[in-house]
Amino acid sequence: MSSHRFDVLGLGNAIVDVISRTDDDFLAAQGLHKGGMMLIDETRAEALYQAMGPVTIVSGGSAANTVIGTASLGCNAAFIGKLKADEAGTAFAHDIRAAKVDFSTQFAKDGPASGRCLVLVTPDGQRTMNTFLGACQNLSEADVDEDLVKQSAIVYLEGYLWDPPAAKAALAKAAKIARAAGRSVALTLSDCFCVDRYRDEFLGLIRSGAVQILFANESELHSLYQTADFDTAAAQLRGENILGVVTRSEHGSVVITSSEVLAVPAFPVDSVVDTTGAGDLFAAGFLAGLSKNKSLETCARLGALAAAEIIQHIGARPLKDLGQLAAQNGLAI
């Protein structure tokens, strides 16, 4: 791989998380499907917000969480995502830069407010997400800086980004530049309902060689191959001839390539407070290891460690220095 300025560049929805604790009755009363991500419009966002309990507001966004995790692990990281210059947008920009991630996407001059995700956390630690995309819908090709993509060893695409219609051209541009420059392109499937919406496009990216690294959890993988059986889905993934990384919550992860299937255990935790960002931070640990040429097993262990940190507190951005945490656990990178 030629020299690069950034280890990881993430492209994703720039979202502020508005988090509230709730119970199963509230989810049922609001017709919400536990553990999933639902797209909502501004009217519904306002009504749901009014019905929610007191909130904690933390910057979020799946790929943004991931690149911040890689930065905390010592990587040079960058992010592309669209905001408006309102309070939420200003806070997101502050936070990602304060986390030492390069972020220079221009604020949208008009159109909807910055995107936000109303996250409902139940006592079992599971999160149910309701996303108002807002300004994310204005991400366009013009936001993809060619030099930035060329200078990044791994370009990481968030599946959720297929939802804002105009973003597709931006993604295609980034993937094309990355491939032409000999860079790796990674994709996370984001959510099983998201896979339902874009299954053919995601499979097309994998099979055309546009994507070389795929992150999925079990339910996303099952959705991708339309099967309820893990072994069937894993066998299909193995046949794709890419680097596949499947997370299985407390059962750890499985790394799948054409030549090997490697199971790595989860990192033990005392108690699960909020699983928001578990997958994002697993990807962060894995990509950080990969960018530093660590073994696939070490990459998966780094992912497990970063995920364990994030699920022990509210919010999907790390509160500890992950680089220090990795070193304390014999995983210095």
Place this chain on the structure above:
Amino acid sequence: MSSHRFDVLGLGNAIVDVISRTDDDFLAAQGLHKGGMMLIDETRAEALYQAMGPVTIVSGGSAANTVIGTASLGCNAAFIGKLKADEAGTAFAHDIRAAKVDFSTQFAKDGPASGRCLVLVTPDGQRTMNTFLGACQNLSEADVDEDLVKQSAIVYLEGYLWDPPAAKAALAKAAKIARAAGRSVALTLSDCFCVDRYRDEFLGLIRSGAVQILFANESELHSLYQTADFDTAAAQLRGENILGVVTRSEHGSVVITSSEVLAVPAFPVDSVVDTTGAGDLFAAGFLAGLSKNKSLETCARLGALAAAEIIQHIGARPLKDLGQLAAQNGLAI
């Protein structure tokens, strides 16, 4: 006491907390005095925010935290405080109402943005606060609803409220209505520097009979009586012939009246994450007990329990149902 609609009415600065983890070096570099509350202007607030790490945003405000704590313990609670209808102000109003506190103060139509407090939390769990008062400065007599005050068994005043100049008339009005209606007036000294600024006024309120219940921590009490010796300060407080409640961090609290001095231990905690709101929630527990005619010892134990909950996570609003927590600890009210 005649029948009442609210157990506790709080008057205070309506503030949104912007919380970031930091270290002692950052405090030193920024010239900040650990553990204190400093008033800052908008320019300084912007500069400090830019220098801070990623943030968690949670509604705060000392008296607001307290009344929310009393509501979580099962009290009927109300709050008066001034905001503007910006994102921070809207979030504050949402959160206090979602916590089942009656809040109907009108938003300021013009003037500065909603107030915010930049809170820096060091690894020892201590918080250093930097407050931009903003819209709090527009609290006025017109915001004090006479019926609301008359219908509240205890009216709780926040010492910090002496900082916005126009708020003084509002406080005086509330205290006068409460006394005329035979209600109790409680005051928290808020911060040792705040006591330095308003020592004579606070002593005047105590000695004129305007205030019958006083909350202070050790450093505030020392500041009030300008002594470094706890016993000297406690003896002075005893001579005031009011109900004095002094918190001493991990050493618990001391309840001081003309007839008794009662020491009550702190509630043990596993680890201290963020002490923001410890005093506010102690006052919540104490006032909730008092409003339900519990013994002074039970009031102090309820205070210790509520404070213990708040220091084990980020932010000064309870994440657990304090009423349930009290019942689990044999302190049902």
